[in-house]
Amino acid sequence: MPELAAGGAGDDGESGEEASGGGRRRRPLRTSLIVLAAIAVAAAAGIAATGSLGGDSGGSSNAAPSGPPATAKVQRTTLTDSETVDGNLGFGDASTVQAPAAASGDTGAGQSGQSGQSGQNGQSGQGGASGAGTSTGTITWLPEAGKVIRRGDPVYRVDQQQVPLLYGSFPLYRTLADGTKGADVKMLEKNLRALGYTGFTVDDTYTSDTAAAVKQWQDDLNRTETGTVKPGDALVADGARRVADIKTSTGAALSGNLLTWTGTSRIVSVDLDVQFEDLVQKGTKATVKLPDNSTVEAEVTDIGTPTTAQGSSGDSGSSGSSGDNNSSNSNNNQVTLPVELTVKDQKGLGRYQAAAVNVTLKAESHKDVLVVPVNALVAKRGGGYAVEVVTADGTKLVPVKLGMFADSKVEVSGTGIKEGSVVGVPK
Structure with missing residues (x-):
């Protein structure tokens, strides 16, 4: 032979x-x-x-x-x-909205800082201030979990005054008044125009015309008509947000964590074994199989940094681990690559809000071959x-x-x- x-x-x-x-x-x-x-x-x-x-x-x-x-x-x-790998359908990572810090003159001490990490689907989690201190007032209304908040909608109410959502790339960090100039002025004016207020020019200068539009806006929000906007008067995010969880209750003082929120689009997250990392790059196509065996098409939109997750130690025994136990635990570490996929056909996901799914990654195709x-x-x-x-x-x-x-x-x-x-x- x-x-x-x-x-x-x-x-x-x-x-x-x-x-x-x-x-x-x-x-x-x-x-x-x-x-x-x-x-x-x-x-x-x-x-x-x-x-x-x-x-x-x-x-x-x-x-x-x-x-x-x-x-x-x-x-x-x-x-x-x-x-084909395992994935999870959901709304991405949630970020925390905190109560604004107590104002300190016009120095911006009460600025609305970024709250938590940005959501995996590209929506930033900008919310209340992360600085020390608390604002005064009593929370009189909170949204329900699952509610979608869009530009101009109230995120919560303090003493029955609405604190609305605005769209932008950074939070309000100082008091805006007649004569103020800067990118934050232009961001505010863009939001006012989008909400239907007129009579001013959208630019980086806060004028008396801007102040007049702000007074109309404040009246509609049941706020005191000051014509100025302070940090904490509104929250800023880069798009609509979906409330994930409520962290306080009505009647409580305005302090600490108020709620968590995410983006509004459902995404698929995969902790990909690094041996398959050559399968993915931004734009890689994939097919997502849902629990009812229906499928939707998806696309890789974000690839994170490889991370090591500690595996389950099983019967770990006492907390005083010996050298052998430490070696065993080290072997349980698994290096994975966080990958996020966007699904354009949100209707194709049906009523699923969160579910385990199968993701078939399509890395390379050869057409018209034998x-x-x-x-x-x-x-x-x-x-x-x-x-x-x-x-x-x-x-x-x-x-x-x-x-x-x-x-x-x-x-x-x-x-x-x-x-x-x-x-x-x-x-």
Whole structure:
């Protein structure tokens, strides 16, 4: 029996890694598939070497040729390199809205600072001030969890005065009055214009016309008509927000954490094993399978920094760990890459607010290529691969070059390989 190659490239065959091209680092899975193919067809290659498959005959001239135990046709299709991983559907990370710090003149001590991390779906979590101290007043209204708050809507009420949401990229940090200039003035005026107030020019200068519009706005909010805007008079975020949880109650003093909120669009989060990181980049397409087996299309929009999560220690014993226990716990650490995917078809997600999902990442596609089942490959003596082509006279081994592996299929090319050809599939 001739020597069989388990996966190396010969003179007329390439490994799947070489044919994939693009300089992408291939995962161990690709090598495993090649080795698996070689093992699965080793018996068939041995039969071919004896001449019973119609190739180079070394047996008796009166030996009747025999066909392969199963066959498949060479197909022309689009082959996509993919991997299915676990994911979670939700609204992304929640950020905390805090009560504004007590004002201290016009120094901006009561500024509305950023509260918590930005949500994973790109919505910033700017809320109340993060500085020390508290404002005076009593909370008289709070939204319910799940409520969506848009520009101009109240986030909460203090002494029955509304504290509305404005859109912008940074919080209010100083008192704005006639004569004030800056980007925060322009941000306020853009919001006033979007809310329907007129009579002023949208620019970076706070004028008496701006003050007049502010008084109208304050009257509609049931606030004292001062014509000035102080830190804490409004909260700023870069878009609509969805209330995740309430941290205080009506009747309580305005202090501490008030609520948490997220973006309004449902996203998919994946803690991706780092061995698959070559599968993702911004713009990578994916298919999300929901618990009811329906699917929606998604796209990778954010890739974080690899993190190490401590694995479950199981029966950890006493807290006074020995050196061996520490070593065991270290082995439980798993490095993952946080990946966020956006789903444009929000209706396609149905009524699911939070759910475990399966995410099939589609990293690379080869269009209009010829493919055969992986186990149709026959390892050639001296390296490389062939397929057993069924002809009118029997069968013959035809050398092939390998391309992408995906979905238990492999891209093949070579002289004598064409769409519709019938190839043997050893069992």
